[in-house]
Amino acid sequence: MSEAERDRTERDVRAACERGDHTAAAALVVRGYGAEVGAYLGSIVRSSADDAAEAFSLWCEDVVRGLPGFRFGASVRTWVYTLARHAAARRARGDGRRARRISLPGELDDVVAQARTTTVEYLRTAVKDKLAAARAALSDDDRELLYLRVDRQLPWREIAVIMSDEGAGPDDDAVRKLDQALRKRFESVKRRLKAKLEAG
Numbered sequence: 001m002s003e004a005e006r007d008r009t010e011r012d013v014r015a016a017c018e019r020g021d022h023t024a025a026a027a028l029v030v031r032g033y034g035a036e037v038g039a040y041l042g043s044i045v046r047s048s049a050d051d052a053a054e055a056f057s058l059w060c061e062d063v064v065r066g067l068p069g070f071r072f073g074a075s076v077r078t079w080v081y082t083l084a085r086h087a088a089a090r091r092a093r094g095d096g097r098r099a100r101r102i103s104l105p106g107e108l109d110d111v112v113a114q115a116r117t118t119t120v121e122y123l124r125t126a127v128k129d130k131l132a133a134a135r136a137a138l139s140d141d142d143r144e145l146l147y148l149r150v151d152r153q154l155p156w157r158e159i160a161v162i163m164s165d166e167g168a169g170p171d172d173d174a175v176r177k178l179d180q181a182l183r184k185r186f187e188s189v190k191r192r193l194k195a196k197l198e199a200g
Contacts, residue, residue, distance in 0.1 A: 034115025
């Protein structure tokens with residue numbers, strides 16, 4: 001998605017929420033960010049493709065549940081990645097199976113199916129890549145950091161908000177400190193990946 005498309009998605013989601021049409025807003029979120037969030041979940045949920053798909057379903061439900069209360073304190077993109085990270089964590093703990101599930105509005109079914117299809121194609125291509133094998137050897141947090149910064153080119157402050165376990169806002173001191181720590185860790189991850197690729 002280009003920067004102009006992202007800006008349009010952000011504006012359209014906000015406009016739909018402001019007029020109280022949260023189903024339309026959810027469809028815009030899934031259409032705009034579903035494929036990249038699905039790819040992100042595929043990169044951080046290591047157990048199986050089925051578990052990644054389950055985390056994606058939890059994410060879709062969280063988008064529908066969360067939009068009425070979303071106050072746009074961060075970008076929609078940052079918010080959806082934060083939801084995805086939490087969905088992956090819940091899936092890893094098995095909480096997704098125990099949680100009360102909701103039915104997605106009917107008009108979201110096609111949008112969700114399209115996002116899943118695009119994600120599967122992305123993952124098939126990525127698995128063949130030599131870099132994907134080197135990345136798979138990284139820790140979950142390092143792989144997530146690399147994905148958010150390199151694959152999705154998110155700004156450091158947004159990455160810090162997403163990876164903050166306290167759900168801190170973009171101006172919190174904790175996020176500023178995490179921002180700096182993540183930058184240093186990123187440099188270390190790049191050096192280790194480069195060494196692996198050169199050795200392999």
